[in-house]
Amino acid sequence: MEKPEPDCESFLRRHGYLPSWRNAPLTQDRQKRRNKFLQQKTGDVTHKHVTVRRRHAIRRKVSRAAVKFGLKRLQEFAGLPTTGKFDQQTRALMARKRCSRADPVSMVMTRSSRSTTGDVMEDVGPAAPWQKKDLTYRIAQYPGENHLLHSEVDETIARVFQIWEEVAPLTFNAIDTVADIEIKFGRDDHGDDTPFDGAGHTLAHAFSPGPGIHGDVHFDDAELWTVDSPMGTNLLMVALHEIGHSLGLNHSDNTNSVMYPWYPGYQGSSYTIPAVDVMAIQALYGAFLTVTLTWTGNGLWFTPNVDDENSSLKFLQNVNREPQDRGISAPNLDTSGPENSQPDDSGPDETGVKSVRIRKPEEALDTPEIFPQARNLGLTDEDYNRRRPASEASRKSEATMERQQVNLKTSRGSVDRTKPKHAGNAFISMGKRLGYVLTLCLILIVVSRVREWSERDWGLYYFKKGEFEPALDWLRKDLEVQKESGDTTNQKTAHIYVADTYRSLGKTDEAKFHYNTALQMAQQTGDQHGQMEVYFCLGDMQREQLHSPRTAIQYYEQYLALARQLGDRRQEGTAYNRLGRAHEEMGEYTKSLEWNKKYLNMSQERGDKKQQITAHKNIAVSYKALGKPDLARAHYELAITIAMETGNKQEQEDIDKRLARTEKGQDAIKLGSSHYEAGEYESALEWFLKDLEIQQARGDLANLIAANINAGKTYRLLYKMDLATSYLNTALKMAQRTGDQHGQMECYFCMGDMQREELHSPHTSIQYYEQYLALARQSGNRPQEGVAYNRLGLAHYDMGEFETALKWHQKHLKVSQEREDKKDEVKAHMNVGNAYRSLSKVDQATSHFNTALRMGQQTGDQHGQMEVYRRMGDLQREQLHSPRTSIQYYEQYLALARQLGDRHHEGVAYNRLGLAHDEMGEYEASLEWDEKDLKIRQESGDKANLLITHKNMAVTYKALGKPDLARSHYESAMTIAMETGNKQEQENIEKRLAGL
Structure with missing residues (x-):
């Protein structure tokens, strides 16, 4: 299409x-009408009249x-x-x-030229190079939903830098920390205020040389990136172009240039930089210098073969040797090629020449590249490690050497070497000497200042650079210093710095320990500002690293309470902002909107324009998620008005792109996802099918695969298995055709879960899980490999193969321990314990359950704790036949479910309490719990659990001597079993009805 x-x-x-x-510009009258319009659009926001000089959002x-x-x-x-x-x-x-x-x-025009309409055209500006020639790079983010392996990306990017190295005196080194050139694959709004537009059209962008984001390269992950293939978009060609921008090159109007802005297509794996680009890059960084090595019987001579007024290599470096005295024969020179000449046989000494290309004049002084070339000419280590001043004999041999020089081609053309050279050191002008002295003085000043730095100074220095390991070493030293000094305030601050660094390293357990220590110290000393800071950090860690926005809210509320108590309006506003974010991440957009409105009011009261922009943008996001695009647009326009008033160009560009871009597909996905998370599957399906239509019209294969998967997953939860299977199979075929391994894995995962959970065919599900595992291993994705082990364990458990299930769950446990994923480790311990429970190995089961519970409590994983309480209750009731003890665990399970607002698990808790009371013969109490469970299942539309609840109530009514009510519930269960196609349950219920 x-x-x-x-x-x-x-x-x-x-x-x-x-x-x-x-x-x-806008006229004053039109500005008033614009402000009035904005006030009418928002309704709930008081917008003061402002004077805006320029028009942006309303074009x-x-x-x-x-x-x-x-x-x-x-x-x-x-x-x-x-x-x-x-x-x-x-x-x-x-x-x-x-x-x-x-x-x-x-x-195409000068900066001063104007169009016939009087509008000034903006210029990109001249190319500007890096101020150094040794550059570093890092691939900070690999393709997310793409079939390229990390190794393929690494090799391609390394090849790109190698191609640029071959034409300019530059070196590029890959590092693991923050680099000069950061390379990322991202989608849509990916953090640099220059969003991508999805597959097609714009492919990537790069920033000119400089600090921060300058020099970085971003690729659109929505593209189908390929390597050594004419299919999709070739990564090598696009990367060559974008790295050119990173080095300071602008677009070229030459269609043969690699800097031509339009994608040229696949050019083969042996592509070389065209001459026009070689000239452009060398205009920025200079050409290579060429040095001629001349061997005579008296020594090895080095001659700079370039006349460059900017070069410091204006000398003849002479190294005298007497090889005949030590039995060293003349070297076997490679005389092939136009840059070499045959040895001169006119004199008694054997002679020869060889040219060496170097990147920087300084290299000739320390000879890091020249002397190894001498080794290749047949010299020993002693030969090229020993230097002597020029002797009279060496100067006499100068004439012989001059005859052996050749004219070498440089970027300036052929150079005639006929001027006499003088042996000795390089000439340095007085101006340069003065410059060296001043530089040395500056270095001494800096060094003297650095020596005064404390451990904390060094720690914060490395922290700001993003080098967290050395930062942690220094900050821990600082903590020891503060402990020895007995200064409680500084000790508390040191704990916070150490915690921040552990958090940046992903070590949340250690970070939480230090945060809590700092909090206790602040509470003991009555330091409310210190307490407030810790609550803020703990909230951010829960939300950003532990992905637990609900737990984060508890810390943010403590933070807010202290801010109000201290009368700190600025911190109060920050608390509103964080609470809004947390509720937004939970999909609670109405609550998020309330907090963001408070944040807006606070920022307006304080006159903080920057916070007002943020608040308006946050409110716009909430309105957009709530399906109110007009109000969202109005707040975006208010935000851009303030951005123009304050001259914040970065925000202007960001908001303008949000307004200008067509996001119908994204809107559909977000709204569908919101309904999906809320359990509103019919509404979710409507939005996902709309998204599918949009992606079909666009022909975007990557998004089309995702749209089919979303539709399939939703049909599955609506118990329309045929349609779910159809959409998932369509997605799988497309993913296989395009080589999208991530898409294939997601399809296998969903189809395996559907076979195991809805179609009650664990044996079939194992086939899908094995395909999922194979792809995870192939791509080296250890987290997904662990998920595959988990699912295979669950499938074998459902088949009653508890020994096999135990082996798979133990593999899952090993992977989670390797990754130090505490949340996943809690889940693995529970499943291992459950397998031991079914094998009647109660001690081992109890040990794993207790470990899981302890880890859940340490990490604040309330969902994990909740699941452990259920499993331990099941152990007491089923294996140890102690329903009364099991009730204690089920009550803990119920309390956490209510606290978390988890209606599904609340229903499961009612179910388990009903079973426990039933086993104790307390049928009336059992019936009460089952009725509560029934109500929740009817509200949620969870047919699988609704069927179970009807069966349980039928059993209880039968025990109470009420067969008619028992029959009624069995018939309700039968209806659901027929609707969902659960033949196994149909047979089971028929037998029970026959027994009434």
Whole structure:
């Protein structure tokens, strides 16, 4: 299916051919009408009248003359006929894949030139290089939903840097910490305020050299990236282009250039940089220097073969040797190629020459590349490690050496070497000497200052650099110093710094220990500000690292209470912001909206414009999730008004992109997911099917796979197994065709779960889980490998193969321990304990259950604790035949379910309490618990558990001597079994009805 026609005006503005509306002024009268409109749109927000000089979000219509002017500039840049019309060639050009960076307008017009409409065109600016030539890079984020292996990405990116190294005096080294060039794969809004547009059109973007995000490269993960294949989008070609931007190159209008903004397609694995780009990169960083090695009977000479006024290599380095005195024969020179000459036989000494290319003049001084070349010429270590000043004999041999020089090609052309050279040290001008002295003084000042740094200074220095391991070492030393000093305040602060660093390293247990220690010290000393800081950190850790926003809310509420008590309005506003985020992550958008409105009011009261922008954006997100796009847009426009008033260009661009981009598909996914999480599966299905239509129209295979999976998963929960199977099979075939391993794994996982849980066919589910495991192993994905072990254990357990189940669960436990994933480890211990329980090995089962419970309590994993209480209750009731003791565990289970607001597990707790009382002969009490369970299952529409509850109530009524009520519940259970196609349950209920 063809892609939708690109919007002409949007394309021209995005790529620099139309002016930004940030430059367009508004009249005072139109500004008043705009403010009045915004107030009417929001209704619930008081918007003060502000004077806005420029229009941005509410765009005025572009004149035809401006569009024609922009089209001409685009056509001129791309080498098309400059008609100024949106013709077929221009339309096709706009539809092609390309880099998302703007094109340099200076190539088609000067900065001072204006369009006929009076709008100023914005220039990209001249290319600017790095101020160093040894650069580092890191692949900080690999493709998420793509079939490329990490090793393929590593090799391709390394090859790209190697290609650039071959044409410029630069070196690139891969490191594991923060690097000069950070490479990431991301989707949509991926954190740099320059969102991607999904598959097709813009492929990637990069930032020019500089600190921070400058120099970084981002690839759109929605693309189908390939390696050594004409299919999809070739990573090598796009990376070569984007790394060019990282090195300071702008777009080129030369269609043969690697910096031509449009994707050229697959060019083969042996691609080389075109000459036009070699000249461009060498204009920024210089060309290679060439040094000639000349061997004579008296010694080895090094001659710089370049006349470069900027080079410090203006000397002749002479190393005299007397090889004949030590029995060393002349080297076997490689004389092949135009840069070498044959040995000169005119004199008594054997001679020869060899050229060596070096990247920097400084390398000739320490000879890190030249002397190894001497080794290749046949010299020993002693030969090239010993240097002597030039002797009279060596100067006499200079004439012989001059005859053996060859004219070498450099970027400046052929150089004639006829000037006499003088042996000795390099000449350094007085100006350079003065510069060295000043540099040395500066270094001494810095060193003297650094020596004064404390352990904490060093720790914070490394922490800010993102080097958390050395930061932790220094901050722990600082903690010991503070303990020795007895300064409680500094000791508390040291604990917080150590905790922050552990948290950044992902070691949440250690971080929590230090946070709690700091909290206790702050409470003992009455330091309320210190307590507030710790509550804030603990809340963020629960929300961001432990993914437990509900637990985070408890800390944020403590933080808020202290902020109010202290009258700290700024911190109170921050608490509102965090509470809004936590509720948003839980899908509770109404509550999130309430907190964000309080945050907005607080920021307006304090006059904090930056916080007002954030608050308006957060409110817009909540309204959007609640299906109120008009209110969302109104808040975005309020936010952009404030951003323009304060000159915050970064926020202006971010909000403008949010407003301008078509997000119908994303809206459908988010709304569908929201209903899905709430258990509203019919509504979720409507949105997921809308998303499926959108992706089919776009022809976006990656998103189309995800849309089919979402529809299949939802049909499964609606017990429409045929439709669920159809959509999942469609997704699986598409994933196999495109090589999308992640998509294949998700399909196998869902189909395995459906076979085991809904179709009650664990034997069939094992086939899907084994396919899932094979792909996880193939991709080296240990977390997913652990999930496969878990599912295989559950399937064998359902088949009654408890020994086999135990083996799989033990493998799952091992993986979770390797990864130090405490939450997953709790789950693994529970499943191992359950397998031991079914094997009647009560001691081993109890040991694993107790371990799981202890870990759950230590990490604050209330869901894990809840599950352990249920399993321990089952152990007491089923294996130890102690229903009264089991009730104690079930009551703990029920209390946590209610506390967490988990209605599903609350129903399970009622079910277990009913079973326990039933086994004790307390049928009236059992019936009360079953009725509570029945009510929850009817509310949620959970047919599988509803069937079980009806059966349990039938058993209880039969025990109470009420066969008619028992029959009624059995018939209700039979109806559900027939609706869900559960033949096994149908047979079971028929037997029970016959026994009444």
